[in-house]
Structures are given as C-alpha cells and as structure tokens.
Amino acid sequence: MTYLSPLGYLLGIEGAALLRGVREGSADRAFVETRIAEIRALLDTAALAQAEGVTASPGTISVTDVYRSWAPHYDAPGNQMIDIEQPIVRRILDGLPVGTALDAACGTGRHTTYLRELGHDVIGVDVSPDMLAQARKRLPDVAFHEADLHRLPLPDNAVDTVVCALALTHVPDLAPVLAEFARVLRPGGSLVISDAHLLVSYLRPTLARRPGPDGRPSLLTEHHRPLSAYLAAALPLGFQVRQCEEPRRPRHSLDPETAPDPLPAHMSWDLLHWCPEASAAALDDSPIAVVWHFQLDGVRKAGHLSGVRARSTSSSGGSSPSRTAMT
Numbered sequence: 001m002t003y004l005s006p007l008g009y010l011l012g013i014e015g016a017a018l019l020r021g022v023r024e025g026s027a028d029r030a031f032v033e034t035r036i037a038e039i040r041a042l043l044d045t046a047a048l049a050q051a052e053g054v055t056a057s058p059g060t061i062s063v064t065d066v067y068r069s070w071a072p073h074y075d076a077p078g079n080q081m082i083d084i085e086q087p088i089v090r091r092i093l094d095g096l097p098v099g100t101a102l103d104a105a106c107g108t109g110r111h112t113t114y115l116r117e118l119g120h121d122v123i124g125v126d127v128s129p130d131m132l133a134q135a136r137k138r139l140p141d142v143a144f145h146e147a148d149l150h151r152l153p154l155p156d157n158a159v160d161t162v163v164c165a166l167a168l169t170h171v172p173d174l175a176p177v178l179a180e181f182a183r184v185l186r187p188g189g190s191l192v193i194s195d196a197h198l199l200v201s202y203l204r205p206t207l208a209r210r211p212g213p214d215g216r217p218s219l220l221t222e223h224h225r226p227l228s229a230y231l232a233a234a235l236p237l238g239f240q241v242r243q244c245e246e247p248r249r250p251r252h253s254l255d256p257e258t259a260p261d262p263l264p265a266h267m268s269w270d271l272l273h274w275c276p277e278a279s280a281a282a283l284d285d286s287p288i289a290v291v292w293h294f295q296l297d298g299v300r301k302a303g304h305l306s307g308v309r310a311r312s313t314s315s316s317g318g319s320s321p322s323r324t325a326m327t
C-alpha cells in the first residue's frame with residue numbers, strides 16, 4: 001500500500017530542491033534558509049495538515065481501465081510531456097525513408113497521423129479499445145488492431161519503422177517487447193521510442209485513481225527505468241543506437257502568480273503552487289523524457305531473430321508470437 005499525502009509531497013519537493021541546489025551549487029545560505037522557513041510554514045498550515053491523504057494499492061487498476069477514462073481528453077492541449085516529446089520524435093521520423101510504419105501502442109493515433117502525413121503506409125496497435133476508438137475516428141481508413149505489444153498481429157519483417165511512444169512504462173520487462181519489434185522490423189529498419197524519464201517518477205508521482213464500484217483508490221503500476229535498461233534489451237537484438245535525447249522541462253513552466261488552492265482536498269500536481277520557488281528549483285530543467293532512435297542491424301538480423309524466437313518461445317510457456325495480420 002502507498003500513502004499519498006499532500007503535505008508529504010510538498011515536503012519531498014522542498015527536499016529535492018535543497019538536495020539539487022546543493023549539488024548544482026545554486027543553494028546559497030538565503031536559498032537554504034528560505035526552504036527551511038517554508039518547510040516550517042507548510043507544517044504549520046492547517047489546510048495542508050488536514051488535507052486528506054490517500055492509501056492506494058499499486059497494481060489494482062489495469063492499463064485499459066486507466067485509458068478508458070483518459071481517452072476522450074487524452075489529446076487535449078496542455079500535456080507538457082507531449083509538448084516536449086513530439087517535436088523530437090517528429091524530427092527523427094522526418095529523416096527516415098518512407099515505407100510501412102507501425103505505431104505500437106498508438107493510443108489516439110497522435111504519431112500515426114504524422115507518419116501518414118509523411119507518406120507511410122501505417123498500422124496502429126494498442127491494447128485499449130477506448131484509445132483505439134479515438135484513433136479510428138481520427139483516421140477512419142487506417143488499420144488499427146487491438147493487440148498487446150508482446151504479441152504484435154504482424155508477420156516477420158513486415159515494417160520499415162516502428163514507433164513506440166510513451167508506452168513502455170506500462171511494460172514490466174522490455175526484452176520481450178523489443179524482441180517483437182525486432183521480429184516485425186525489416187533488416188535495417190528503425191525503432192523510435194519515447195518514454196517518461198526515470199526522474200519523473202520521483203518528482204511527479206503517479207496519482208491515485210478510484211476505478212471500481214467499490215471506490216477503493218488504486219495506483220497504476222508504472223516501470224520507469226534507467227537508460228542502461230533500454231540498451232540491455234536492445235543491443236543483444238542487433239539494434240544500434242542512432243540517437244538518444246533526454247529533453248528537459250522548460251524553466252518557469254509553473255506560473256508563480258497562480259494562487260494555491262486554499263483548501264486542497266487531495267493529492268494533486270497543482271499542489272506545487274503552494275511552494276512555487278521550491279517546485280521550480282526541483283523540477284525546472286530536469287529531464288522529463290527519453291527519446292531513442294535505434295536501427296536494426298540488417299546483416300545480423302537473421303541470426304539474432306532465431307535466438308530471439310527461441311527465448312520468447314521458452315519464456316512464454318511454449319506459445320509462439322502471432323505471425324498473421326489481424327483483419
């Protein structure tokens with residue numbers, strides 16, 4: 001069980017601001033004393049002390065449940081992660097040869113749309129029927145399949161490009177999913193991945209949700225990982241790194257003039273307005289995402305894939321990945 005406390009979150013942000021300021025040399029005496037005074041004031045603020053914490057169970061809500069409620073407004077403006085990730089992914093896609101492209105975990109079809117505009121034949125796959133419904137509305141003539149990243153409904157060597165954006169945090173183990181990407185990619189094909197950065201998990205914690213009729217709070221399990229984890233999964237499959245970027249949050253992304261909610265009722269990222277200076281010191285210019293461009297080694301693919309298949313067959317209890325396109 002995880003206890004999410006508004007006051008605990010703000011004290012954590014103050015602590016992160018102090019530690020980062022000391023590490024980066026920006027924490028002079030005035031900065032440190034201001035943080036300490038602010039911590040005292042936060043502790044003495046009755047509205048925060050009385051704000052209800054939430055005890056939530058990690059792993060008690062599924063990805064499809066989460067995206068069921070998110071799908072209708074997933075594309076609404078103001079998603080900072082998307083604002084930062086999208087231009088980088090697009091720049092990589094702009095440089096790739098046009099062919100057949102898979103948007104793996106396509107969601108509402110954000111990158112599918114762009115791939116189509118670039119002239120690719122596109123296929124979208126996602127596990128959430130609600131996200132796919134939005135994607136189909138947006139691109140009615142594109143083939144979207146409801147399927148899991150672990151079992152892509154495509155034959156071997158079917159695509160020239162795979163894009164997998166902001167989805168791998170939902171996957172407990174990268175290796176079998178990247179093996180699926182390698183399987184469906186043609187030799188020399190490109191894999192473009194974006195994902196939330198490990199630091200995001202500390203500075204912007206997952207919020208509790210109340211999914212079921214029993215109303216019990218739940219936490220979606222997310223898997224934030226160090227960069228070495230992507231390399232450990234990708235390199236043995238014959239992927240080579242072409243590009244890796246860790247875009248940062250902009251400075252001053254929190255409006256210091258926004259008044260904090262005087263009576264915070266629950267844990268929310270809006271709480272950061274209670275301590276804008278500390279929030280800026282902790283979060284501004286910190287890596288928010290990682291974007292990778294891998295390219296599959298054309299020459300070595302055949303040998304690698306036989307090993308991949310053997311491993312994924314044994315680890316999935318003997319069933320082999322689907323090789324037939326769904327219709």
Ligand SMILES: C[S@@+](CC[C@H](N)C(=O)[O-])C[C@H]1O[C@@H](n2cnc3c(N)ncnc32)[C@H](O)[C@@H]1O
Pocket residue numbers: 063064067104105106107108109110111125126127128131147148149150164165166167170171
């Ligand atoms: C944050 S959204 C990103 C959607 C889209 N790629 C984008 O960047 O706009 C994450 C998506 O991953 C999908 N997803 C998560 N785990 C998945 C899995 N194992 N197989 C297929 N899709 C999955 C979710 O349903 C959701 O649509």
